[in-house]
Amino acid sequence: VSESVSVWFKIYCLLVMTVIAATYTVALRYTRTISSELYFSTTAVCITEIIKLMLSLGMLVRETGDVARCKAALVHHIFRSPKELLKLSVPSVVYAIQNNMAFVALSNLDAAVYQVTYQLKIPCTALCTVLMLSRSLSRLQWFSVFMLCGGVTLVQWTPPESTKVQVEQNPFVGFMAIAVAVLCSGFAGVYFEKVLKSSDTSLWVRNIQMYLSGIAVTFLGVIVTDGAKVMEKGFFYGYTPLVCLVIFLASVGGMYTSVVVKYTDNIMKGFSAAAAIVLSTVASVILFGLQITTTFMSGSMLVCVSIYLYGLPKQDTSKASTPSADKDEKQKRTAV
Secondary structure, X not given: OOOXXXXXXXXXXXXXXXXHHHHHHHHHHXXXXXXXXXXXXXXXXXXXXXXXXXXXXXXXXXXXXXXXXXXXXXXXXXHOOHHHHHHHHHHHHXXXXXXXXXXXXXXXXXXXXXXXXXXXXXXXXXXXXHHHHOOOOOHHHHHHHHHHHHHXXXXXXXXXXXXXXXXXXXXXXXXXXHHHHHHHHHHHHHXXXXXHHOOOOOHHHHHHHHHHHHHHHHHHHHHHHHHHHHHHHOOOOOOOHHHHHHHHHHHXXXXXXXXXXXXXXXXXXXXXXHHHHHHHHHHHHHHHOOEOOHHHHHHHHHHHHHHHHHOOOOOOHHHOOOHHHHHHHHHHHHHO
16 A cells, blocks of 8 residues: 655655765765774664664654654554564564675775666566566566666676775675675565555554664674674774764665655665766765776666666556457447
């Protein structure tokens, strides 16, 4: 069940998502390579989930009208619905893995390479949409998926020349991390869309259900991965105003993503990806001295075009008539 909202609201959400995605990628890359005191990525992911929970609670209060109604909604949907809470824990676990993989990838790859390669999440999402939501894709959409893969291959085939950033990087580890993140993104996005659209439950209630389990999962990640170091150096070790900005962008970006999924679908998220690629590439040239090659530019162009083609409106095949039915219809018209 999807409420109807204006086209302008959808465009606004997609534009905000684009700017946030580009800024987040470049800022995260900067914090992982320039800073001498490297912060713990696991703590950043955990705090992001807490902020998203607080923002969702604020939105639920606004939606219900007052704190008492908000409390009643929470009691009904959270404390009296453990099954629903468990259902939403699936995407939160998968998203937690995805977020941590993003940190690994951006620690080993340039922002522009990461942004373009990460677009493989679109064919992965397409496949999950077909398998999990029983939707069909047009030939043009499948063509654009293969075009996208071609563009990403070009980007990987001749990576951009080395940058001013002098850190030890492992491109193989970076690309493997992206592969995991891509699979997680496709599955979790479509799973969340299926849950959102299969009931009339408020978007903010669904977000709260997901973020509660998300906090538990990411906090466990902090203990398992960096427990000893966090105890020694502190939870907020290495945090700078820029790191706080990265966490804030991740939180707000997550909120806008859920709004876009609720009122459009996961495939619509692809629209913002092309512009985010261009923005983050330009920023990488300015900030990191990234040298753009012709192959890299060609690959980026292919990715952008494929994303555009993928987003073109699809003809409604459910109402399409058969050729024989068309012929009968023409004969009827000529007879009149």
